[in-house]
Amino acid sequence: MxxxxxxxxxxxxxxxxxxxxxxxxxxxxxxxxxxxxxxxxxxxxxxxxxxxxxxxxxxxxxxxxxxxxxxxxxxxxxxxxxxxxxxxxxxxxxxxxxxxxxxxxxxxxxxxxxxxxxxxxxxxxxxxxxxxxxxxxxxxxVLGRAGLTPYFCMTRELKPQAGETAVITSAAGAGGSIAGQIAKRVGCHVVGVCGSDEKVDWITSELGFDVGINYKTTPDIAAALRDACPRGVDVHYDNVGGPIMEAIAALHTPTHRYRLVGIASSYNTVPEGQSHWSWPYEKPMFVVHDYTKEYADGIREMAGWIKDGTLKYRxxxxxxxxxxxxxxxxxxxxxxxxxxxxxxxx
Ligand SMILES: NC(=O)c1ccc[n+]([C@@H]2O[C@H](COP(=O)([O-])OP(=O)(O)OC[C@H]3O[C@@H](n4cnc5c(N)ncnc54)[C@H](OP(=O)(O)O)[C@@H]3O)[C@@H](O)[C@H]2O)c1
CATH class of the missing domain: 3.90.180.10 (Medium-chain alcohol dehydrogenases, catalytic domain)
Incomplete structure (x- = not known):
């Protein structure tokens, strides 16, 4: 060579x-x-x-x-x-x-x-x-850890149900875009929070999210979330933490499920290993590796959804x-x- x-x-x-x-x-x-x-x-x-x-x-x-x-x-x-x-x-x-x-x-x-x-x-x-x-x-x-993370977090832990409201942050990213579609396929009202109008347009017009919120241009995120989630938030898939997480948490229903999946708002400031301990909120942290033995099952099921056109990815x-x-x-x-x-x- x-x-x-x-x-x-x-x-x-x-x-x-x-x-x-x-x-x-x-x-x-x-x-x-x-x-x-x-x-x-x-x-x-x-x-x-x-x-x-x-x-x-x-x-x-x-x-x-x-x-x-x-x-x-x-x-x-x-x-x-x-x-x-x-x-x-x-x-x-x-x-x-x-x-x-x-x-x-x-x-x-x-x-x-x-x-x-x-x-x-x-x-x-x-x-x-x-x-x-x-x-x-x-x-x-989508069939690697980036897609397996929303697959296992949604299907095994957050378990969205028809008629519930699911909110996804970093909604146009690798994991968020899949998480929202999984909530949508079971019949949730799905709200995505992301950082540009182009992202909002993609998740709503192509992926089927019901509402997209551009957190960088929306002056009052809390009000926008209240409007988007009139019945409160049942499922909270959190990729970012920080003030956006707090605003969504304020709308949690009594039966809500929450998983901290990532801390995109803080990677540049939180030293590795402290992220779990210094977080100012009681949070069950999702870890995709807990499902290592089931990866092959998740890959096969998502490959089927991709091939039948019901799961889109970019x-x-x-x-x-x-x-x-x-x-x-x-x-x-x-x-x-x-x-x-x-x-x-x-
Ligand atoms: N727990 C686990 O087992 C596990 C496994 C895999 C990944 N993860 C985590 O899941 C999260 C998503 O991963 P991914 O690969 O799908 O990445 P991604 O969402 O494709 O990319 C990261 C996104 O974070 C957003 N972001 C950056 N700074 C931000 C800020 N200050 N506030 C809000 N959003 C911000 C950006 O989108 P915007 O334009 O929307 O800001 C960026 O596109 C990451 O935090 C990752 O570490 C966790």
């Missing part, structure tokens, strides 16, 4: 919002898999908001969440989702030609034995079920590994509609 190994390294701990200068692209000869290892060539890399917390230095505050040591660190490959094809293998579980997905980092090739970053990838590297006959990128987007593709830091910063600032991925190779 004439290719080189391209890796995005963390160059510096960010202060607040990351900058492109906090990352560095490094090239070296291709690695060789050892005993029990395989070499995979990246097709898509995933840029996810939670990676921001992994970019903080290790400290006492986040030690509990770094039991295996820092997952990424200055001078090391940035952690991140990797969807690729096995091109060399000394491991029968990952044969040549298999499409694999795992948190193998922002790089165009990765060597692994399948067990990396058990905290954020407890099932290890997964061999994707390509027989489902869906575009391969879906295993990094992939927001940025081309080229060198653009990965910019693509990631864009997710933190709300540039993306649907799941943002970086395409590295065909």
């Amino acid at each position: 004439s290719d080189t190994h391209k890796k995005i390294l963390l160059a510096a701990y960010p202060n607040g919002m990351p900058r492109e200068s906090d990352f560095r692209l490094e090239e070296s000869p291709l690695p060789t898999p050892g005993a029990d290892e395989f070499l995979a060539r990246a097709l898509y890399l995933s840029v996810d908001p939670f990676l921001r917390m992994l970019m903080n230095p290790s400290s006492e505050a986040n030690a509990a969440s770094r039991t295996e040591g820092p997952i990424t660190d200055v001078g090391r490959v940035m952690a991140g989702g990797f969807l690729g094809e096995v091109v060399e293998s000394n491991n029968a579980k990952y044969p040549r030609g298999a499409i694999v997905e795992g948190i193998l980092g922002w790089q165009n090739y990765a060597v692994s034995n399948g067990w990396v970053n058990k905290r954020h990838n407890p099932g290890g590297v997964v061999v994707c079920e390509t027989g489902l006959d869906v575009p391969v990128s879906l295993f990094a987007s 992939e927001d593709i940025v081309e080229g590994i060198e653009n990965t830091p910019k693509a990631f910063i864009g997710v933190l600032t709300g540039d993306n509609i649907g799941k943002r991925l970086v395409k590295v190779a065909d």
Whole structure:
């Protein structure tokens, strides 16, 4: 192979919002898999908001969440989702030609034995079920953790019912756009909160949300939510936390269900590991990894919905590994509609 190994390294701990200068692209000869290892060539890399917390230095505050040591660190490959094809293998579980997905980092090739970053990838590297006959990128987007999160949170925990009101934040993002459609398919009145008119238009005119609220231009969010949810809020799928969460919580019905799924409003300020403890609200935190053993069931059911046209998704593709830091910063600032991925190779 004439290719080189391209890796995005963390160059510096960010202060607040990351900058492109906090990352560095490094090239070296291709690695060789050892005993029990395989070499995979990246097709898509995933840029996810939670990676921001992994970019903080290790400290006492986040030690509990770094039991295996820092997952990424200055001078090391940035952690991140990797969807690729096995091109060399000394491991029968990952044969040549298999499409694999795992948190193998922002790089165009990765060597692994399948067990990396058990905290954020407890099932290890997964061999994707390509027989489902869906575009391969879906295993990094709607059929990856980004889509499995709303699938399991909605179907197993929040359990929306016909006639209830469901409110979704970051509603035009990877997870929120799926969460709202799952509430809609069981007959909820669905309200989405998101950060642009284009996003509001997408979730209401294409995804079937009943109401969209642009929190960046709506002067009185509390009043807009009251108008949108006259019977109160039964199901609250919270991707962002902060003042928007408080405004929605004020409308909770006595039988409401709430899950804190993400803290998009605070990733740049809350150190990893403190997010669960410093939150000023009693919150059941959703963790998608609790459902690792059921991932295959969720993937099959959602693939069926995609194929019968009842679940829509959008992939927001940025081309080229060198653009990965910019693509990631864009997710933190709300540039993306649907799941943002970086395409590295065909
Ligand atoms: N608990 C779990 O197991 C689990 C698993 C996967 C993901 N997550 C979390 O779920 C959340 C959604 O993930 P995703 O991959 O679907 O990301 P996403 O929603 O596609 O992208 C993040 C979005 O956050 C919004 N945002 C950024 N700053 C904000 C702010 N200050 N206030 C409100 N919204 C803000 C932006 O949209 P706007 O334009 O609308 O602002 C941005 O597009 C993330 O917090 C992620 O970490 C949790």
